[in-house]
Amino acid sequence: MSSIFDVIKKRRSIRRFQRRAIEDEKIRQLLEAAIWAPSAGNHQPWVFIAVRDPKSIEKIKVVSPGIFDIPAAIIVVCRDMRIAEKAGNPELSIFDIAMASQNMLLMAYELGLGSCPVKSFNQKAIQVLLDLPEHIVPELLITLGYPAEEPSPRERRDGVIFFEKYGHKQG
Amino acid sequence: MAENENRDLKNRDLKDDLFELICFMLSSARGLMDEPKAYGPFRIIDSVSRLISILEKHQLADDFLVREKKKIEEGKYSVMDGEDKFREFLDGLMVDFAEELKKR
Numbered sequence: 001m002s003s004i005f006d007v008i009k010k011r012r013s014i015r016r017f018q019r020r021a022i023e024d025e026k027i028r029q030l031l032e033a034a035i036w037a038p039s040a041g042n043h044q045p046w047v048f049i050a051v052r053d054p055k056s057i058e059k060i061k062v063v064s065p066g067i068f069d070i071p072a073a074i075i076v077v078c079r080d081m082r083i084a085e086k087a088g089n090p091e092l093s094i095f096d097i098a099m100a101s102q103n104m105l106l107m108a109y110e111l112g113l114g115s116c117p118v119k120s121f122n123q124k125a126i127q128v129l130l131d132l133p134e135h136i137v138p139e140l141l142i143t144l145g146y147p148a149e150e151p152s153p154r155e156r157r158d159g160v161i162f163f164e165k166y167g168h169k170q171g
Numbered sequence: 172m173a174e175n176e177n178r179d180l181k182n183r184d185l186k187d188d189l190f191e192l193i194c195f196m197l198s199s200a201r202g203l204m205d206e207p208k209a210y211g212p213f214r215i216i217d218s219v220s221r222l223i224s225i226l227e228k229h230q231l232a233d234d235f236l237v238r239e240k241k242k243i244e245e246g247k248y249s250v251m252d253g254e255d256k257f258r259e260f261l262d263g264l265m266v267d268f269a270e271e272l273k274k275r
């Protein structure tokens with residue numbers, strides 16, 4: 001088992017996938033990882049839809065300029081706006097689903113899967129394709145599959161870490 | 172299968188492929204209203220690559236286009252490495268196409 005730091009550092013956004021199905025058990029584990037994310041006020045204003053049917057995946061891809069290959073599965077991460085609004089500050093729910101999504105990305109790496117968060121997709125079209133009621137809003141797609149590429153890490157921006165006060169670079 | 176039927180099937184396929192490209196371009200247009208400026212040229216170049224793929228699938232692409240598609244696929248993600256790298260990549264493609272255009 002790899003250390004959590006290894007997983008965090010080695011995970012990359014994978015955009016090329018093998019034509020190989022993902023075991024259901026692995027998909028279930030990813031979803032389980034998602035729901036154990038922290039959530040403001042523990043409202044858990046999320047809904048996850050695992051899409052595995054190749055025809056549906058193809059249709060989602062067509063309205064998602066941010067998907068570049070055919071993934072084996074897509075997890076559609078949605079906000080339940082009824083819950084988010086009832087909780088008082090709906091903006092907080094974005095943090096919740098972001099954390100749940102990161103859990104899935106890291107879990108995917110641990111399971112030998114490639115993943116990529118995708119925001120470039122048409123929300124309305126996804127709502128139509130997946131029969132989502134109006135209050136269930138798709139916010140992020142997580143594409144998944146066995147990786148067919150090993151991208152080198154993208155540069156990380158310097159000068160973003162300080163100690164005690166802004167501008168103090170030495171710890 | 173009769174020659175005609177075969178052609179019909181291929182045409183239907185081509186129609187589906189083009190329909191999907193149209194959906195993709197439409198989604199891009201809507202998305203670009205809220206996305207960074209550099210994504211605009213990226214989506215257009217990605218559409219070019221997708222169009223060449225369709226032409227290739229239906230035996231309508233020549234060697235030049237197939238070669239350029241490969242170049243696009245290899246270089247298009249330079250959009251994430253900053254504007255200068257992406258501009259250089261697009262300029263390179265433009266020179267290839269201008270030279271080809273001159274020959275035709």
Ligand SMILES: Cc1cc2nc3c(=O)[nH]c(=O)nc-3n(C[C@H](O)[C@H](O)[C@H](O)COP(=O)(O)O)c2cc1C
Binds near residue numbers: 116
């Ligand atoms: C909110 C969000 C939206 C993203 N949307 C897309 C997308 O639509 N398409 C894509 O290919 N990558 C997308 N990415 C992936 C980023 O491009 C990627 O995380 C970044 O370049 C860093 O690379 P790394 O994930 O390999 O470390 C997105 C990432 C985040 C966090």
